[in-house]
Amino acid sequence: MSKQFTAEEVARHRTSGDLWVIIDSKVYDLSKFADMHPGGVSVLVDEDVAGQDATDVFYGLHRLEVLLKPQYQRLQIGSIAGEKQQIFPRAIGALSAVPYAEPTWLQPGFHSPYFSENHRKFQVAFRKFFEEELLPEAALREEDGKRPSQSSYDAMASKNIIAMRLGPGPHLKGRVLMDGLVKPEEFDYFHELIMAQEGVRFNARGYLDGLGGGTYIGLPPVLNFGKGAVRQKIVEEVFSGKKHICLAITEAFAGSDVAGLKCFAKKTDKGWVVTGTKKWITNGAMADYFTVGCRSEKGMVVLVIERGPGVETKQIKTSYSSTAGTAYITFDDVLVPFENTLGEDGNGLQVILSNFNHERWGMTCGSISSQRLIVEECLKWASQRKVFGKPLTAQPVIRAKLAAMISRVESAQAWLENITYQMCHMNYKQQSTHLAGQIAFVKMYATRTAQETAADAVQIFGGRGITRTGMGKNIEHYHRTVPFDSVLGGAEDVLGDLGVRQAMRKMPKHARL
Numbered sequence: 001m002s003k004q005f006t007a008e009e010v011a012r013h014r015t016s017g018d019l020w021v022i023i024d025s026k027v028y029d030l031s032k033f034a035d036m037h038p039g040g041v042s043v044l045v046d047e048d049v050a051g052q053d054a055t056d057v058f059y060g061l062h063r064l065e066v067l068l069k070p071q072y073q074r075l076q077i078g079s080i081a082g083e084k085q086q087i088f089p090r091a092i093g094a095l096s097a098v099p100y101a102e103p104t105w106l107q108p109g110f111h112s113p114y115f116s117e118n119h120r121k122f123q124v125a126f127r128k129f130f131e132e133e134l135l136p137e138a139a140l141r142e143e144d145g146k147r148p149s150q151s152s153y154d155a156m157a158s159k160n161i162i163a164m165r166l167g168p169g170p171h172l173k174g175r176v177l178m179d180g181l182v183k184p185e186e187f188d189y190f191h192e193l194i195m196a197q198e199g200v201r202f203n204a205r206g207y208l209d210g211l212g213g214g215t216y217i218g219l220p221p222v223l224n225f226g227k228g229a230v231r232q233k234i235v236e237e238v239f240s241g242k243k244h245i246c247l248a249i250t251e252a253f254a255g256s257d258v259a260g261l262k263c264f265a266k267k268t269d270k271g272w273v274v275t276g277t278k279k280w281i282t283n284g285a286m287a288d289y290f291t292v293g294c295r296s297e298k299g300m301v302v303l304v305i306e307r308g309p310g311v312e313t314k315q316i317k318t319s320y321s322s323t324a325g326t327a328y329i330t331f332d333d334v335l336v337p338f339e340n341t342l343g344e345d346g347n348g349l350q351v352i353l354s355n356f357n358h359e360r361w362g363m364t365c366g367s368i369s370s371q372r373l374i375v376e377e378c379l380k381w382a383s384q385r386k387v388f389g390k391p392l393t394a395q396p397v398i399r400a401k402l403a404a405m406i407s408r409v410e411s412a413q414a415w416l417e418n419i420t421y422q423m424c425h426m427n428y429k430q431q432s433t434h435l436a437g438q439i440a441f442v443k444m445y446a447t448r449t450a451q452e453t454a455a456d457a458v459q460i461f462g463g464r465g466i467t468r469t470g471m472g473k474n475i476e477h478y479h480r481t482v483p484f485d486s487v488l489g490g491a492e493d494v495l496g497d498l499g500v501r502q503a504m505r506k507m508p509k510h511a512r513l
């Protein structure tokens with residue numbers, strides 16, 4: 001049991017050389033620390049702080065995690081007799097008790113037609129795995145921009161997480177998923193939704209993309225259109241976490257207009273010879289394989305190219321961390337064996353488009369979950385921040401912003417779950433026919449509302465929302481990186497337009513007002 005003090009005893013230590021404070025029933029000796037305090041000495045020797053209970057003022061200025069750091073925990077010398085600690089961090093793997101911080105299916109007392117007991121167990125195991133194995137590294141890599149460590153890829157591979165990230169399908173057959181928690185044939189899109197939604201809870205966008213953003217979009221064409229030994233080798237190497245792949249379609253010349261690519265693949269006696277460039281390629285800097293969209297004499301062809309002579313990658317500085325390995329790539333007369341052709345020459349567009357629905361749906365899962373994290377941050381901040389002697393939530397304008405945020409994230413999640421249910425009951429062709437428009441719309445809605453929520457969050461946090469460290473660090477990070485989802489996998493306007501054009505194609509000829 002820690003040493004017990006009374007509030008009167010603490011109050012006797014209130015000068016710069018002898019300075020104690022109480023925070024949430026714990027007594028801290030700041031006498032030596034005061035000179036090193038990032039907020040300065042003067043704020044600590046203030047008569048309302050020194051020797052006093054500084055809980056409210058502390059939580060108006062610092063995140064909970066400050067006190068969890070070992071160098072600050074050492075400042076605690078005891079606690080106040082008869083008082084109990086009120087403020088606790090969420091335990092590893094546990095659910096948040098903050099309202100709306102979890103989707104309804106995870107909230108006590110709520111029900112869901114979509115999620116089974118197995119999904120629930122999977123969610124628990126997955127959150128725990130992420131928080132134990134990856135979270136400690138996430139903040140470090142996000143900051144220093146280095147690629148995720150091999151041990152992180154190995155940890156994911158050991159549970160077959162890399163394979164599961166590609167969704168349900170025959171590629172899971174014979175694999176032990178999450179230590180046998182889910183059978184390969186039972187793994188469905190709701191399991192995948194859980195993975196996508198849990199993964200973004202770090203708010204370490206660059207790191208997460210570094211962990212497998214490239215695989216998520218670059219491997220499916222190999223899996224679905226690759227041939228023989230090449231397919232087998234690449235799929236197994238990537239699933240094992242030892243090698244990395246990326247999708248290289250976009251060029252400085254052509255973005256959403258994939259038909260306008262300039263990278264050219266010429267057929268020769270020895271194989272394809274590829275010349276051209278690619279830009280904004282997630283994981284390109286660390287990739288061993290590149291799934292590349294090229295023009296050919298017959299139109300478009302997709303090739304999987306191994307890093308080797310003639311392939312150069314350069315890191316691009318984007319608004320998020322370089323841990324994602326976003327690259328500019330040049331292919332100079334790169335010889336590629338014909339076995340590396342994905343699908344048929346001239347049919348490349350279909351190979352690329354075939355994965356778009358799944359890719360967009362996956363991005364939407366993540367986008368909505370990160371939006372939810374921001375709702376949680378805002379609810380916490382608005383409750384703990386005191387202005388004019390009252391919490392921020394006493395202001396109607398703040399409550400109105402919170403109401404809009406909550407409505408947006410709840411509606412997006414409900415729509416997403418509905419679409420996910422449809423995906424579970426449709427084959428690939430039915431999904432393409434019925435869901436391309438729905439998925440385009442839900443992604444457009446999620447990313448647009450995400451930006452509204454980011455802007456509202458900055459207003460609620462004020463200057464803290466544009467500061468990379470401290471109280472508003474998650475808001476700053478979110479606000480800076482939120483446009484990513486609205487651009488990747490099809491820009492918002494392109495998606496909206498796609499959805500309407502799909503609907504127009506289905507308009508019955510007999511319909512009149």
Ligand code: HEM
Nearest residue numbers: 021028038039043049054057058061062063066072470471
């Ligand atoms: C155990 C006690 C404390 C520790 C370990 C501590 C630590 C820190 C740290 C690490 C920061 C940098 C910002 C961040 O990362 O959040 C900071 C900033 C600050 N602290 Fe403290 N602090 C303590 C107590 C207090 C108290 C009692 C006050 C009361 C006024 C205070 C006032 C401030 C201020 C004004 C800032 C600057 C905030 C900003 O830049 O927004 N600190 N403190």
